[in-house]
Amino acid sequence: MMGLSPEKSTNRAAGESLRGWAAALCLLAALGCTKADPAQFKLNMEGLDPADFVASGSTDEALAERIAKIEQEPDPDEEQLSELQNAQSANARAKGLRDLKVALHALFGTPDEPFVLKELQTQPDTPEVGFDLAKLRRAAGPVSSLEDGTQIGLYRQHCVHCHGITGDGVGPTAAFLTPYPRDFRRGIFKFTSTSESAKPTKDDLKRTLKQGIAGTAMPSFALLPEADIDALVEYVKYLALRGEMETALMSYVDAGDPVPLTHEELLSELQNYASMWDSAADEVITPEAPPELDEPGLLASIEAGRKLFLDAKAQCVQCHGPTGLGDGAEKRFDVWNEAKTDTNLAFFSLPKQQLQPRNLRSGVYRGGRRPVDLYRRIQAGIKGAQMPSMGQTPAKPSGLTPTEIWNLVHYVQSLPYEPTSETGSPERSIQRDRN
């Protein structure tokens, strides 16, 4: 071996540089495998500020000065004047929104660190009323877990991709869903056990979480630990209350009035809404037990229910159609979509979605299939979804009586099993099933 030939020396150089790269890579990999805390994805709060926060370029004093100067002129320039006045209201609006943000922050904290005022927290002797801060903390924040396996950040783990970080029902997956996920901020929930104008109880929210909503994208969370479900219920209630408060304070901004910022003012406003949530448990509808019916009695009840269904008094046919297929003549929107008018569509991320009355022959019941669930739907209606409350109440003595409602319930329950509701031939194994 006299000396290295040109090819061999290039090979050697290449080999050495390759070894260098390999060594560097191994070192980095080793460093990367050291035990460190996992990344925590705290929320980017700046991204939540709307464009309105940006005020006009000038201060209030400067604008007032210029307006005064123009008004003093013999022939004031109207265009310039209105421009300056617009700038003034933009300033006022921006200030109002900043105050709103401060107020909400003071009342509710942030998605990473939520809290509620002491006056709204649960007391040990009344666990049903108020908010449990420990549960809120578990449901909030970035997704992680403690050493014993307890999950933290439950809302972001399970709910945020549909319901959004503020509970506005516009998460990333919402655009693909019919119906849209619930917007919690109105404090209106469809499937409750309470009367027409009342809030849902904690049990109602728990039931929705546990059984999901059949026929929609809301899954069943029955396999989560009970403590996780409790924490999520608490957080949903928190988001709903926060949303209601936000709307209330927003009305000040829209009217051009100063946003209340003292503790007393905010607390009294807040307690208006919180008290409705606290009193929900008193508004639960417990139906009279239906009579024990034998076979012919049940058939008679179903027949009476059918007549009621078609009767104008019960108003069923106009939405559900004469055969209960959900093909009634009325075309309506639920309250969440009603708010989207032609002029304000730009504020909403998702297009308007038509309300679809239930096809009663499918055997799929969104709010639960128990007789008591169906009773409550008819008695109190479905909040937000334009299903009216048809039952008798002290305020509406002309409504349907309990017996009439039970007849309707029996009729509705019989609909999926009528011969006309059958699809296809009786099932055999591995055959085409036309569903």
Add this chain to the structure above:
Amino acid sequence: MSRLWSLLFLTVPIVGVWVCIWSANNGYWMPDDISSHGHTIDHLFNFCLWLTGVVFVITELVLVWFMWKYDAKAHAEPVKYTHGSHNLEIVWTIIPSATLLFIAIYQMNAWANVKMRVPTDPDVEVEVVARQFEWRIRYPGKDGVFNTRDDLHTVNDLHVPVGEQVMVRLKSQDVLHDFFLPHLRIKQDAVPGMVIPVWFKAERVSNVTGATSAAYDLVCAELCGWGHYKMKGQLVVETRDEYERFLADLEKQQEATQ
């Protein structure tokens, strides 16, 4: 020094085999099998693993040997070209074909037992409808007929009695899903428009003596959308008594008028 690269390739079979053996001895292996036919599936799996494992190791060793022997720095002879060996080509076509044919026939019985010999008189019938992203389960109720008033509905919670032949009628409401019970070695695509029978028998509740009920995974094994990763249900294997109690509970809840 460049023979080092041949040795580097040798680490592949060594590390591969070592990881396999270590995993099997430290719990990173198949889930507990509680089914009646699962041992056949596991046996076939192990057979294929050993067969391919031995062939893999031999192939790797031959590869490393050739790399070592014909390393460019140590072996300066010019390359020799050959027209190939017809006999060698016949040998390495026939032997793999025969092996594959053997495997195909060897497993036929196991396949037929799981997919083709539909039991005519199952003890329990249940309908499972896969939908994005949950498992909707329906028992026929007291009258034993599906699609009647007394059917019992539940979501993601499939209960079966131990030691009894269970027949699942698998359907899908929207897209392809896959009904996968790892602890029973059962996997079947749910095809929209079809009703596919899936049968199994859980031989015991669990490996814990005296247990009356145990929960196992039911997962979706066919990509069905954004929620596929969390489309999990639970299979609960329990004694007959507990099973009856479960059904009675379901009925009571479902008929609640208060």
